[in-house]
Amino acid sequence: GSGAFVPAVVVGTGYGAAVTALRLGEAGVATLMLETGQLWNRPGPDGKVFCGMLDPDRRSTWFKNRTEAPVASFLWLDVVNRPVQPYAGVLDRVNFGQMGVYVGRGVGGGSLVNGGIAATPRRSYFEEVLPQVDAGEMYGRHFPRALAMLGANEVAADWFERTEWYRFARVAREAATKAGMRTRFVPNIYDFAYMRREAAGEVPKSALAAEVLYGSNHGKRSLDKTYLAAALGTGKVTIETLHRVTKIRREKDGTYVLTAEPIDAEGRRLAPKEIGCRYLFLGAGSLGSTELLVRARDTGTLPDLGAEVGAGWGPNGNVMAGRANRLLHPTGARQSAIAATCIDDWDDPAAPVFADVAPLPAGFETGISMYLAVTRNPERGTFVHDRATDRVGLRWEREQNAPAVAAAKSFFDRMNKANGTDYRYDLFGPRPKAFGDDFCYHPLGGCVLGRATDAYGRVAGYRHLYVNDGALIPGSIGVNPFVTITALAERNVERVLAEDIAR
């Protein structure tokens, strides 16, 4: 006996979830999406939906007393973070013992807070990481469809070459070129035509007003503007916000019963609900989907889940670093908050690195070149359930990031040597530190494709239970991951709709 029943439930509203809901809705399947965070469409007292990065308020952060920005200090001073009221804000940092994982909270998941970089992985690496997947079909059909649906576009080269807003990226290109490395444009889902109008003073500024990390008020094609808008447009999809799914069980007739714990935006708990469904899709991200299945296995509500559930997690080799440019090479007080270029050194056999040339829109001249390096780190973490607290933790030791740091060091050492420059040691906390290696933006894995699931995300041991998000990717993909998550979700849901779902 349960409360409400719907044919299909999708947990989460990030990339994998949004793709799944759209395709279910188009196929006529009534679908309920359950999302922990808020719908971000109402302006606050300042007339803006989101707060800016340089002036964060409670909208920035998911239930903390203080913001937790990744680049946390400047000249070792704790000048970046601010006290805030606990609130259902848009960015969360889930702090496991040795690794802080940034995730988006709200309708659109990571698309609300991320840098928008829409990178397609190198085919040879994709084939190595996901050998069960037909790469020809992915590169011929699913990647192009994902990029089109997401609204990926590139900066216009002529404008890039002359605008002050990308001086930082040109300076970084020069430094890379001197070290013999290749820089290129990387697509983004931020509308570059809108950005040019920002620069011309024709429209309200967003990327050019340091809006990233805590949401963008204009210009960004987050999922609520693309896949989720289309999903709602089918008339078959509904979204319940501020509903966190905590438990999953299965009844004898095959119905899945979820416990959802609603809260209000200040965190007051409302009465829990039970929701039944026939088809259950987990799209709560690497952390969220894995947590639900690990808890279900270890508390005995889905006892047939196997040992592969919870295994194979990785931070996509993420390492952040900043270089101090010489005075001759100012990076500009004005910087677009949206990355437009990357350095592709994945061919280096010893230490493959793909680095985003990241902005540091501080509003003053810092002389810093910032990077998010994606490296190839074979180390993996495991999610474990703690019976006493009913929490799911991540077993990941700091030393497991040593291969990623070594690759980043080899890459940036070469760049520094060629340019007569050094690292900035003052950006990642109170002690001198060149590499930001205790946090990540790209959590991947936990319910790996072909191990915890079949080759299409069907969870082993349970009919009509699916994972369709970043949890499927085994810890590494070699570039920023959301395009891969989106394209893989398109592929999987197409198959599931054709084979599993009675209509």
Ligand code: FDA
């Ligand atoms: P995603 O995390 O997007 O969505 C999961 C959703 O499920 C969230 O909305 C969450 O609140 C919800 N949820 C979780 N548990 C739940 C539960 N129990 N019940 C209900 N709802 C639940 N990638 C990239 O390709 N280019 C980039 O530039 C960047 N930049 C970047 C910057 C920052 C700051 C971050 C945090 C991340 C990025 N990323 C990125 C990473 C990218 O955003 C990420 O890989 C995807 O959002 C992951 O998509 P998923 O569909 O797996 O889950």
